[in-house]
Amino acid sequence: MFFSILFNTSLTATTAQELAKIYAPIVVHDSRETSPLTSVEALLATGPRLEATCNPGPSFSQPVFGFTESLLKQSRPPCTAALHFNRANPAPVARSYYHILDHGLYLTIQYWFFYAWNETQHLGGGELAALCGNHEGDWEHVSVRIKRDPLSTAKHPDDYRNAIDALYFAQHKRDSHPERKYFKSTDRRLSFKNAQIYVFSARGSHASYPSPGTWPLLTLAGITLKDENDGKGLTLDLANDQLAPIMQAPWFDYPGHWGAIVDNICTPLEKVTALSNDGPFGPGHTGKVSSFYEGDWHDR
Numbered sequence: 001m002f003f004s005i006l007f008n009t010s011l012t013a014t015t016a017q018e019l020a021k022i023y024a025p026i027v028v029h030d031s032r033e034t035s036p037l038t039s040v041e042a043l044l045a046t047g048p049r050l051e052a053t054c055n056p057g058p059s060f061s062q063p064v065f066g067f068t069e070s071l072l073k074q075s076r077p078p079c080t081a082a083l084h085f086n087r088a089n090p091a092p093v094a095r096s097y098y099h100i101l102d103h104g105l106y107l108t109i110q111y112w113f114f115y116a117w118n119e120t121q122h123l124g125g126g127e128l129a130a131l132c133g134n135h136e137g138d139w140e141h142v143s144v145r146i147k148r149d150p151l152s153t154a155k156h157p158d159d160y161r162n163a164i165d166a167l168y169f170a171q172h173k174r175d176s177h178p179e180r181k182y183f184k185s186t187d188r189r190l191s192f193k194n195a196q197i198y199v200f201s202a203r204g205s206h207a208s209y210p211s212p213g214t215w216p217l218l219t220l221a222g223i224t225l226k227d228e229n230d231g232k233g234l235t236l237d238l239a240n241d242q243l244a245p246i247m248q249a250p251w252f253d254y255p256g257h258w259g260a261i262v263d264n265i266c267t268p269l270e271k272v273t274a275l276s277n278d279g280p281f282g283p284g285h286t287g288k289v290s291s292f293y294e295g296d297w298h299d300r
Contacts, residue, residue: 011100011102016245020111020243020245021239021243023109023164023195023197024096024239024240024243025144025199026193026237027094027199027201028198028199028200028212028231028234028235029203029236030202030228030229030230030233031233032230033201033203033234034089034119035115035116035118035138035204036092036115036201036233036234037092038090038092038095038116042090042091043085043090043137044064044066046085048064048085048086049084050081050083050084050256051082051083051084051260052082054078054079054080055078060074076255077255079256080261081255081257082257082259082260083137083258083260085116085136085259085260089116089117090116092234092236094236094237094238095114095244096111096113096238096244097245097283098110098111098243098245098246099245099247099283101295103145104148105148107145107146107148107151108144108145108295109146110141110142110143110283111144112139113140113206113208114139114258115139116136118135118136118137118205119203120134120204120205121204123204123205123217123225123226124223124226131265131266131277132276133275135260135262135279135280136258136279137257138205139258139280140201140207141283142167142169142197143167143170143295144164144197145164145165145167145295146163146164146165147164147165150162157195160195161192161194164185165185166182166183166184167183167210168183168296169199169209169210170208170296171208172217176217180215189210189211191210198210200212200229202215202227202228203227203229205227209227213228214227246283247284252283252284253284254282257281258281259278259279259280260279261279262278
């Protein structure tokens with residue numbers, strides 16, 4: 001159902017939620033995907049352990065079934081914290097967490113996706129890629145940049161679709177392959193349902209792409225690593241009542257790793273490469289404040 005959203009300088013919580021639903025992506029998985037889109041809440045319900053090493057102070061490990069202010073305080077510096085999911089893999093959940101950024105002439109909606117496990121072995125690097133790249137927890141996102149003037153008078157599906165200016169698809173390193181991350185809304189490689197963009201989640205790595213296919217990432221020691229999505233897997237429409245504003249989530253300020261910290265022979269490589277088998281940091285981590293608050297076009 002479409003309706004007119006009129007606003008002056010800021011969005012109310014209600015209109016923000018309505019706007020997020022209108023532009024919510026449709027996520028298409030590869031048919032061989034073993035860890036499809038889920039939710040933070042589904043993974044917390046499996047009872048992970050919060051493990052922390054504190055200096056000074058004792059280390060601790062305790063079960064977590066939901067976030068509280070007490071848990072958030074315990075996991076902040078001087079502690080190094082990680083949620084250990086014990087390879088839990090909940091059922092798929094059509095849920096996304098959004099944040100709207102106001103850039104004056106534009107509004108940008110960031111849609112954040114959470115996956116339970118990042119799988120890299122099939123990317124082409126064999127056992128080494130799996131050893132150094134597999135990890136618990138996987139945060140991904142896409143962004144929709146909308147022209148404010150046409151949006152203010154939009155009433156019908158075509159109006160909302162025509163108000164889109166550009167889209168950003170997050171994939172691995174921020175500065176790699178910009179030609180397949182930034183798209184104007186008129187690009188023929190994009191697919192829409194009304195104003196909703198189809199997002200093709202790469203098998204295992206969950207990098208977001210505008211269409212199915214195979215995308216080379218890099219060649220290392222004669223081995224080409226690549227992402228792939230055959231466009232034939234589970235399809236989840238995120239325009240539903242599970243859409244949630246991410247900054248209001250009780251776990252948003254969690255400063256630790258979303259997944260276990262793994263210490264093995266690949267650990268030294270993490271200092272000189274993007275490879276990491278540690279659980280990632282989330283969107284609210286202080287190291288991501290720049291990209292989260294300023295948006296994906298802030299350096300362009």
